[in-house]
Amino acid sequence: xxxxxxxFTVLAVACVFGFGLYYGIQSLPDDLPGISQGGSNPxxxxxxxxxxxxxxxxxxxxxxxxxNIGRLLRSxxxxxxxxxxxxCFTILAVRVLNKKPLINFRKK
Amino acid sequence: MKIKLNFWxxxxxLCIFLVAMEPGASGVFIHEWLTTSAVAIxxxxxxxxxxxxxxxxxxxxxxxxxxxxxxYLLSIALFLGFATLMVSGFAISEKVLPTLxxxxxxxxxxxxxxxxxxNLTLLIIALHIGLRWEWVWAAFxxxxxxxxxxxxxxxxxxxxxEDGL
Numbered sequence: 001x002x003x004x005x006x007x008f009t010v011l012a013v014a015c016v017f018g019f020g021l022y023y024g025i026q027s028l029p030d031d032l033p034g035i036s037q038g039g040s041n042p043x044x045x046x047x048x049x050x051x052x053x054x055x056x057x058x059x060x061x062x063x064x065x066x067x068n069i070g071r072l073l074r075s076x077x078x079x080x081x082x083x084x085x086x087x088c089f090t091i092l093a094v095r096v097l098n099k100k101p102l103i104n105f106r107k108k
Numbered sequence: 109m110k111i112k113l114n115f116w117x118x119x120x121x122l123c124i125f126l127v128a129m130e131p132g133a134s135g136v137f138i139h140e141w142l143t144t145s146a147v148a149i150x151x152x153x154x155x156x157x158x159x160x161x162x163x164x165x166x167x168x169x170x171x172x173x174x175x176x177x178x179x180y181l182l183s184i185a186l187f188l189g190f191a192t193l194m195v196s197g198f199a200i201s202e203k204v205l206p207t208l209x210x211x212x213x214x215x216x217x218x219x220x221x222x223x224x225x226x227n228l229t230l231l232i233i234a235l236h237i238g239l240r241w242e243w244v245w246a247a248f249x250x251x252x253x254x255x256x257x258x259x260x261x262x263x264x265x266x267x268x269x270e271d272g273l
Contacts, residue, residue: 067138
């Protein structure tokens with residue numbers, strides 16, 4: 001019961017924040033840069049004002065419905081390495097700030 | 109038991125996050141449904157740390173300059189980061205919300221917000237792991253190393269007897 005109460009409290013806080021953020025962004029005026037309905041890319045505005053010409057096939061933007069295991073594993077490895085490097089720097093920074101030895105050679 | 113549960117929940121969140129970081133490779137369908145189902149796991153993670161969070165909230169200003177305060181602020185940032193990810197993800201949803209019959213008025217900004225919050229959340233996750241590294245390492249040793257050490261200790265009298273023979 002206590003677990004469920006806490007679960008729904010956290011969910012409610014997330015929902016309040018989410019709705020606030022959603023309606024906050026939606027209520028921003030359209031003329032702000034990067035907010036417009038049709039996309040925020042300046043190239044799209046240039047395309048919209050260009051004379052009508054036959055369109056080239058749409059470029060693949062990487063959002064497909066097929067699973068690409070190789071690409072997925074590469075991306076996971078890349079992000080894991082990035083997280084590891086950042087975590088290592090954080091550990092070193094905490095150890096330096098706490099004046100702990102970076103490597104403890106003493107055996108227990 | 110709680111250490112094991114916490115550890116495996118953390119591992120699951122990290123794995124889901126890593127898969128979700130490349131929607132082009134996992135496919136939009138898996139990306140959206142996996143991350144939507146991950147909301148429950150994330151909430152369980154926050155609920156399991158409820159006592160810690162409430163204790164620090166009550167004592168936040170008593171000893172302001174302490175490493176746990178940074179961890180506390182990072183946890184809030186992590187919560188807001190994931191919430192922003194979910195909201196912006198729903199706003200640009202192509203599979204989940206249309207399947208549920210919900211259509212949100214999207215804007216161009218949501219894609220940018222989704223990408224930016226994903227990158228910032230990745231950074232915060234790395235800092236969070238770094239700050240909690242001692243716990244992660246202790247849990248890893250308890251789950252993966254301690255059982256083998258216990259087994260070896262349990263086996264050692266037999267080995268000594270055999271050696272004695």
